Amino acid sequence: MKFNEEKFDRFLKLEFFKKIFLTYSIKKVLLVIAIILAVIPLIISDFILIKIAEKNLLLNQRQTHTTISWLIANQTEKFLKIMESKVESVKTTILFNSIDSSLPDIISLLDERKTLVDFLENTPEIDYILIKDTQGHQAFALNTSFDTKNALDEKLDLYIINCLHENREIKSPPIFLNQYFKYYIFFVYPVNVGNNRGVIAIAVNMDNVFANLKVKLPTGYNFLIVDKEGSIIGAKNTTLVGDKIDITVFNKEQNNLIFDEFQGQKIIASSSFVPGFDMSVITYIPRETAYKYVKKMKTQTITFGILAVLFASILSIFLSNAFHEPINDLINVTEKISKRNFSVRANIVGSNEITVLAKRINFTVEEIEKYIKRLESLIRYNKRLFISTITALAAAIDAKDEYTRGHSERVTKISVIIGKYLGLNAIELERIKVAGLLHDIGKIGIDDKILRKPGILTAEEFEEMKKHPVIGYNILAPIKELKEINKGVKYHHEKWDGSGYPEGLKGEQIPLIARIIAVADTFDAMTSRRPYQDPMDPEFVRDKIMDFAGIRYDRRVVAAFVKAFNSGEFNELLNVDKDDNNESEIKDNNKGDKE
Template sequence: MRPGKSTKILYTFVAVILALSILPLAAVSWKLISTGRESMRLSERAEQLRSVVLVANELRTYIGGYRHQVAGIARAFEATGGAETLLKQDESARNRRLAQFLDDDANLILLGIAPQSGRDDTELVAQWNPGKIAAEEVSRTVGEALAAVAARPDRTYVSKPRYIPSSNEFAIVVAHPLQKRDAAPGRHEAVVAVTSLEPIFNLVNVTSASGNLDHETLLRNGSRVVFLVDQQGRVLAHPDRALVYTPTDISDWGIVSKWQETISMNLSAPLAEPFEISLQGQRLSMLGSCATALIAPDVPLGVIAVINEEAAYSPVTTMIWQAVVMTLATALIAALVGFLMAYWITSPIGAVASGARAIAEGDFSRRIATRSRSEIGQLAEDFNVMAEHIQRYINDLRFAVNENRELFLGTVKALAEAIDGKDPYTRGHSERVKMYSVLMAEHMGLSQEEIEDIRVAALLHDVGKIGIEDRILKKPAALTEEEYAVMKTHPEKGAKIMAEIPQMKKYVPGMYYHHECMDGRGYPIGLKGDQIPLMARIISVADTFDAMTTNRPYQRAMPTEVAVQKIWSFAGTRYDPNVVAALESALKAGKLDEVIQGYQVALAAGKA
């Protein structure tokens, strides 16, 4: 592992202390919170089931009481002769008799006896509360009840909850047929009662303990909401009366659709299950329960209880935050104590690690200072002894490397001078090409390693001329085609010579390709553009520049500015424009003239 990627023991130590202090606390807290949440869920589930069963029983009892009351009134009228006898009585006495029932029961909206003949004429003997039901509503309600009794004269009729516009409330119609032995065929009489469901509203309000809050607030604040729905999922009774008076279908609620599913399968057992609803675009997790109040064989009503789990379990949320705060406080204290302990224990290790890292990075003069008398202190002393030995070996090795390098470069230089010495006009050529190549490489921003490779390759670029006959090398006149063809083989000959030496292979590209041209018309193989190694492109320009700025049998030396301009004229065809630009930069910096002047001084002194 690299030093930069290592993990400090200090951090590991602190992490272990944090883990040992936080994980048990977090685990216990989570267990307690989970247990508390589940306990609250089970408790709420049981309370919901108790509530819906209680309301369902109250509703059945409430409606059942009116069924028995209406049936009792019917039997009393049967014993006294039915509606005909009642009609024969004085109107005021008759009305007082019926009104007494309404006075005794504030929830009774209407009570009467309705005779019906086959000719569909009806004479109703009834009393009703005009503040709660209008006359036209009375006729319609009684007519529907008599039609139901005519269809099933063998049982008490109980209607579905129906809305009474006059009183803005829901009511139930109960009708019981009057049995007469001398009744004409097709003629039926019945006692009809209309009773308010307002007590169910009160029962729901009490059960939900929600006051007059609206539906949305009830769901958001965690209140248990108990309400009544019919078989189609329409709300009949709810703490928020706005849902009752404006027809509201909530059959898409999970618990409501579950209740509808149970009654379709003739199941009546109460049940509870979680579900989700969407409220103003927000998803709420709910817990719901349902029970069935069968007020008549074909009139099931659903008692539903729901609660917003997240809001209802706010004590659990409080426990979670308390646990988080406690855990963070514990973590802070543990981190502080752990850091101090870890620093005291690991600071000697850090000193050893820092010293070892410095030694690994090459600073063998570094020594590890530690006052520890433990095994860590002994390890530091061993590191110091090792570093001292390594430093001695490195110094010896560095001296040997420098000595070998100087020997190598001296050998290369001697070889180049031997080649250049075969022709007095090319004396010092390889040395100058080396200097020009290095200057251009530096101006091009190449790395030091690349510059060193170019330095050696430039010195050896003409080593292949060893294999060229002197009569061709020293010929003062222009070469013939055959002689020029022989001369063009010197890059290949030099490459073959150096390729046999493994350490010299990296210099071969500069020697082999330095006569290639950018347009592909060079030799030995006709490479073009970027196919030519950069090393060879640099040596090519340096080789040409030196040939132009030194006296040759076929030309006189050009001024450096003229030579550079001449080379520019071949940029892009023979030479790389970037390399020529570097040559021009060296010219403007005065470096080229320094090389030429220095060589001339050395030549005059007899050193070149």
Template structure:
């Protein structure tokens, strides 16, 4: 080869590299700036939602404690009146009724007060309404208070009053003995008012009870409907936390048209199992983040564009030769191993082209040598395998040529199963060596003309293990050993050596099993007469999914019908 000429340095390539060195740090700094600012802004937004929700939960908790304390005060006032009167009958008297009326007027959120004795008889004051659920809550409250326990019901919407209420019951103990119950129906309109006052455009604020039902909402109409919100991801996370911890998550909210990406916060209301929730679309919650990202990307892209334009100007003179060389390298191997690149550049690119052409010339020489050597090695390998299988068959005069026929049938089956040529080759080798373990079996057993004794049969069953053990040291046969080891396994687990079942038996072994059986039954043996191939195929179909794989047997039939498997039945008959 002629001596390579000295060529000029790739000055323009160096200039381009300098631009890249300046561009990459710029992109990295922009990306880091976006990430830092995004994290800060998103964290601030989540903290804001958390603070608002926590404030609402605290105010609602204070409201609940306040009205519970008011019911206790009513109970205390009744107890004082009864102690002063000295007679239990005064529980139903005018004094008790006046006490109830005074508290109805005093507390605007009280809708009704009941004073009941232990027989559930008594007096009431306040609004008149009818609701079966409230009646059931009153009954539960009565039973709970009779046992000396306070009772707080779940929220319930009263259609007549167009508002949500709860029932609170407290035991009446004027003389250290439970003499009755005070129950109050309390409006939750103050909670609804709190949420309405905190309403902000785009944000949804609501509260749910311990079942996930709404009882207050930034849209009052939805609160009155008491919607079941338990399917909302945010509410589900609240229940996973068991009402003990607060949290902020991103989630998808299904709607009629499509899902919306949301950011939501949940905070438990102390001691009642209820929760406060705030949710907003991510595009609104993180609007400042989106603006910041757009501005950063806009200016970053402008700078990148300028750098790219300058780089293109300086790189144009070397881009064409590089493209030619890249195209030749890309086609190398796909379109042969002898592409020639013609580049007249007087720099390192031209030198690289000459080197590339020299390389392809040398590679072609080596490939030709390697191809010939590989072909010879495979032929030698296959020849060696055939010699081994022939030697095995010679040990038993009744199975002479058995390995060759099993190999032929196995290859035909594999091809009709649509296996690749590489897989077919592995099947071919495994089938040829499937009985190699018989080398380790006593000749007297192999040559015995009649049936084997149970002890002899157990020894014969060792030949798959022996064959696998013999061939394991040969690295090239590691993918073929399963076919040799498991070709006597059966789908129902009755085979040997491991009693494998169904798909745990490798496909290669299932193919050899069918081919082995087909040859054995169509050949003359001392213990059986040869059978007609079609009768054998019927036998194989009769035992599919018990002994044989249905797909493999079908592939055998297909190969037989196409003439790819030929059995000289007449010749076998003549042997008889």
């Protein structure tokens, strides 16, 4: 095929380089070219050397792991067999003394002579030794607490029963005491003296066993001793005792290197069985530690590679910065704009295409900023208009009864203060403010004769008055934006014990906003002059509200109210002309209270 120089030249000029420069930054493109030219030869040569080093490392790891795990397994087996022989010696002592004595007498004699105590003093690996017959006679000695003894007795009972039933020696698998984070192995032996049957049992603390291991581990190596279920019963790091490890792969690959993960670390490991016991020894080393020397070689390769390309990189960076920095400035500006910072401007001087783009961006941001400010101004205006409107509406409702004039606004202020002491956020406080102003809007639908009646309402009149929360709710229901606020309007006469109205809600069923307004409404009603009562002393009212906490009112809301009251938050709202009539009782809503 004839080489088409024209097509190749067109390919180089347009497609290939155009795609690269449009996909990646100029700085990155120049850096990559420099690195490729300087590093490729170095990488090829060092790659071969690293592979050889890794191969030698794995051979060394296999030999080291096999040796260490075998030594630990062998020492563990020997130690446990020594424990068996010591128990056998106690058994022999008992049998020797049985020539002229019964088993209960022997047990009493051992207890009296402190034989078992002396035995444990010379055998610190054993935490508990027990001699017991079928008639309930027993002697024991401890190297641990009585609480631990009780826990050990619970575990030993089954093995003692099996030993007596089967009349044979029983050796338990490792037993874990959860509450003490300790593993034990039980040795239970039958003891038969004449017609008397009993057992001798010891509990070997595996912590003491593993503490006596004399294997010196190379730097970075660790070991675990696990049972057949994978529970860790011993470890170089004792905090791991009680944890679990998946030993499926270790059971299949005994004495072979295993690459696995443990506690979030990649490890190289190997395992060996402990002969005669349901245990295995796992030795492991973090892969990062094992590969330290290989990693060092890789680091040196990277270092030499960096030095090799450093000169070329400096030159490419110097040339690319002239293009990259202005573009990067524009990127930073657009990121800030995306975070609603419309005061930022691109500060790029020049006359090239980048400068023109920066000026266009600045102009667009200025227009957006002006538009946003106009919108914010309109939002603030609409909010003020809304609050003013509902305030005027609340005042108009209150004005229907000269005795409740200003009531809604005072309830609002009290409710907001309580909300602050409850730790509510700004949005929740704003809802309380609106709900407080509108909580009695339903009184628009109540006959003026009832509202202005100068005395206590009749039962029929009170039933009519009780409709105002639902009337108010229905008035506001079409306004979806007031959905949460409307809960305060509808339920502010509900009581904590469920005796309120309109739905008889109780406890947490009552929305928090309604529970707050209920306390504020009561406080203002009782401290204001009404045709059927004189204003009560504020402290007297506070105490009465506290008396009804958990009955009419939410205890948490009452606590916030009392804290605010005691801090003087309501002093400006209280009428200085109110009488000191602290003998009045709270008037029950079902007696005709119009609030």
